[in-house]
Amino acid sequence: MATGVTDPREIVDSGRMTWRQIVVVALCVLLNGLDGFDVLSISFAAPGIASDWGVDRAALGIILSMELIGMSVGSILLGMVADRVGRIPIVIVSLLVMATGMTVAALASGIVELAVIRLITGLGIGGMLACTNAIVAEASNARYRSAAVAIMAAGYPLGAIVGGAIASSLLVDGTWRDIFWLGAGMTIVFLPIVLLVLPESIDLSMRRFGPERALDKVNKSLRRLGHRVVEMVPPVEVVAKADRAGLFKGDMRRVTILLTVAYFFHMTAFYFILKWIPKIVVDLGFEPSAAGGVLVWANVGGMTGSLLFSVLATRMPLRRLMIAILVLSFVMIAAFGLTSGGLDPLKRAAAIAGFFSNAAVVGLYALIAAAYPAQLRAGGTGIVIGIGRGGAALGPVVAGFLFASGFGLPLVAAAIGLGSIVAAFAILGLPLERPVARGLAGKSARGAG
Template identity: 25%
Template sequence: MILERLEALPVGSFHYKLLLVTGLGWLFDSMDTGLIAFVLPVLTKDWGLTPAQAGWIGSIGLIGMALGAVLAGTVADRIGRKKVFTITVLLYSISTGLCALSWSYESLLVFRFLVGFGLGGELPVAATLMSEYAPSHLRGRFIVLLESFWGVGWLVAACIAYLLIPRFGWQIAFVIGTIPALYVFLIRLHMPESVRYLISHGRINDAKDIILELERKLHVESRPFAKELSEAEREQPNAAATSFTTLWTKPFRTRTIMLWLAWFGIVFSYYGIFMWLPSIVFAQGFAVVKTFEYVLIMTLAQLPGYYAAAWLVDVIGRKYTLSLFLLMSGICSFFFGNAASASSLLAWGAAMSFFNLGAWGVIYTYTPEQYPTTIRALGSGWAAGFGRIGGMIAPMLVGMMLANAFGMSTIFLMFASVFVIISAVVLTLGKESKQKTLEELEEAYEN
């Protein structure tokens, strides 16, 4: 009865406020990730860092993100989504501020690891929480819109880099990165715990109180709850009995393989392309990539990509939208790598950004839907964490290829191939989940 009333709630101010609160967390995450990309060249010059040392500053954050995604996802299924979301936001905010006080290269590495840990932990937990509150017929749209805040965060980072760092130094970027610590108060005020999480842990009265409060806020005629729970609520398993091995039992094995491969491929390609993008194409003689306008065009192209994906996930489905966007990312990557002029470089670069970031939005929608409530954050965290391994490998691999005189066309052929392969994996192994409640999906896990 509780879950039926949750699903029956009309879309209103609560859902949009939750989207904004979780989306701001996404924006701050993206802003921090973008800032280190813009700070690194300045820091390398000021501290006289070698290319290897500069590379480690970028890589250490990805290592932290991998561990954060895995551990935060596991903990969120045990102590709650809201608590873990709050803790990870605080961790990356405070650690970002400490980066501004770094007194040595080694101290900066420690702080960047902590920043990455917080970032990696926050993202899958936020997506899980949003997916457990969004109504089934609009769940995909809400999660992709949540992911679209990432593009806005990159725009904010670019503006900080070009407007403030030249005047105030690289430290100002990290000082601004502490602002999300204040945002924790918004989380405490406006973000309830997941009703599905509360039911799975036997906290039925707390779940009922949240539903009654939401019905009041959304002007829904409320009524007392029946003492008897519905069958779906009675059969909620105990979360304490779940573990990593649960992801590899028969109902979930194929889903886990599909998600891990998809996450690995998309993270591998994203970080391999975008961390090296300016260096690769500038080396080919395209000076335009050093301009602020180029960064702006590439970033702005992300936003319509998110919105197109947000519409398609509830029309043709998650599986087919994700597969399509991955395939188109591969095609655009190939032509980008073979661009012969600055105009074609910008056109294919914008198209690549459009489809690549649209795919990111869909995979954050698709992943939590593949697991039941008791292992949803665990499964999402492990998939994202495994994907981060791709993010660690790709930048180093591109560096080795450049050192061995591989050209831009060869490097982007590699990324295009990865996109095509994971598109086929999703199309072959993926299960469609559009327009279904999370409980209906849970009933299908046994099939």
């Protein structure tokens, strides 16, 4: 770095969290909430779809997983593109894909058509997830980075709670198609807000354009974050494209593989709860609107777990905290499968299972954001989430076939919940030193465990 030239990345890292940075994090919380509702919209609609079109459990499990497959592809491809062209263009494209997909889903006339629509919608959701994680990590200072990422992840259950409450009320007098109309409208609202508020990655601008061409772009981002502008940008290594190979070099290879394994297997358990609760509750004899209420409680527990985790992550070794939460996630998912006695016990069991399973997801996002430097962050997030979403798609499908084969809820819940145990062993294998320690609360490596 040239003598006397202030690195704008250091301004953000070492400075206080300004109100504009808090607004950026809050917007990403809402964008993640939009993702949460869009993903779960098919869960709220599932009982009505099964009733209208006569869909059995095995086929419904495939439909419930289609947008998760799209999310896998979208996270990988759009995450890599975001490391090349910037975060904001990909966020805009993702929102347009999501809005279009929700609109067309509301007009679907058959199960195959709906499956294809949900697959395409998942591309946008995956691209959004890869970008928001990176944006929050890069817009936050070093002290609060992990907490900010954890709070961002809490937006997912928040979207499911708010959207789910509205969806449940829509189902009282409306149809499952109204849920998709709601999602389309909410998605469109965010387009102008994103263009006005979100900053582009400072590090990425510096590496893409070099000191002279990057100055205006860097200062625009600094202003959007509420920090002073700079007169010069220090020279850094210019990269023409995302370094895909960097994700599998040295320590990064081990980190990428283990995070992907952990995310993949925990997602099988997490999405079993989120995708199957409405259908399970309806099959127990309750109305679809009541089933949606149980799913809302699962997400209330999930949001509570997310927020508590964001506090604990600044005070406890992250890796050890994650292992404990993953083990408890398995226990509580298995316990949900044993719940009986009416709607209230189901709500309590769903909330507790949601608490631990979603807290584990938040921890995985924090680990992912901390593991990669800026030039690899969206691509790394995309790889881990993209491949990991295969587990999200696998969980509901395997559960559907197990149910169709005659296995009961207790055995299915325990079997699928084992994914959290596999994830715990993967986290146990992560290295203690950087890169996993980077970005965690405080300036020491204690956050890595």
